[in-house]
Amino acid sequence: MINLIFGIILALAISLISYKLKLLTTSGIITTFLLALVIYTFGTWQWTLPIVTFFVLSSLLSKFRKRRNPEVEKYFEKLEQRDHLQVLANGGLASVLVTLNYFYPSKLLYIVYVSMVAAVCADTWSTEIGTSVKTKTVDILSFREINQGISGGISLPGIFASFAGAFVISATSLPWIESNYQNNIIIITAAGFIGSIADSFLGSSLQAQYECKVCNSVTERKIHCGKEADLLKGKRWINNDVVNFGAGISGGIFSLIIYDIING
Known part of the structure; x- marks a missing residue:
């Protein structure tokens, strides 16, 4: 009962701050409240700290990037405020793992969970920091400048930011790791970083990209300059939310692979 009460207080606090700072849409705020409530109630701070750290720092980086390089906004499907689909893509499966662990406790499940959060954080930091500075960006598959x-697209600042994001999330798990600190940090950081790279592969190969009929810009948006854009590549149903979800799953899967390699 105490966890539930504190979970409600924490979820309300996060939701109110998000509303005040305009970090989320209305649907995003409602979804965040529900996910925060579930994660804290079933996982306490052990499971809450990684995803709260991701949300807070990534939101601040998003605001910083918008001030430094607002030009890239025209390529993004969604703008600064995250909606319910973005929240679910980044935290929906995480809440399922927390609930599963509540009924079937597993130390390995916790590593998978943190690795998934590390992956979406690494991906977000790669985008926010990588596009906050003017730098050469190339397609991860063709290496053609875009x-x-x-x-x-990948860039050198984005790659370093991706690694940093994964490492920061891995560090939030330290208070609850009983042994093999170094191995767990390596597993989570590596899995998170690889998940971010997987996101770029999915973004280049499968995510829908459109060409504006008016300004000829390549964009993630179906509607650009007030007109329906032409599909240039990828699948219409695979948008950035689907790709982000795939990045999280990739982080979780690779954490199991790396865990088996290190401890096998």
């Missing part, structure tokens, strides 16, 4: 902000 505009900053286009799905599947």
Whole structure:
């Protein structure tokens, strides 16, 4: 009961702050409240700290990037405020793992969970920091130079930011790791970083990208400059939310692979 009460208080606090700072849409705030309530009630701070750290720091980076390089906004499907689909893509499966662990406790499940959060954090930091500075960006598959902000693009600052994001999330798990600190940090950081790279592969190969009929810009948006854009590549049903969800799953899967390699 205490966890439930504190979970409600924490979820309300996060929701109110998000509303005040305009970090989320209305649907995003409602979804965040529900996920925060579930994660804290069933997982306490052990499971809450990683995803709250991701949300807070990534939101601040998003605001910083918008001030530094607002030009890339035209390529993004969604703008600064995150909606319920973005929240679910980044935290929906995480809440399922927390609930599963409540009934079937597992130390390995916790590593998978943190690795998934590390992956979506690494991906977000790669985008926010990688596009906050003017730098060369190339497509991860063709290595052809592309505009900053286009799905599947990678840059040197983005790669370093991705690694940093994964490492920061791995560090939030330290208070609850009983042994093998170094191995767990390596597993989570590596899995998170690889998940971010997987996101770029998915973004380049499968995510829908459109060409505006008016300005000829490549964009993630179906509607651009007030007109329906032409599908340039990818699948219409695979948008950035689907790709982000895939990045999280990739982080979780690779954590199991790396865990088996290190402890096998």
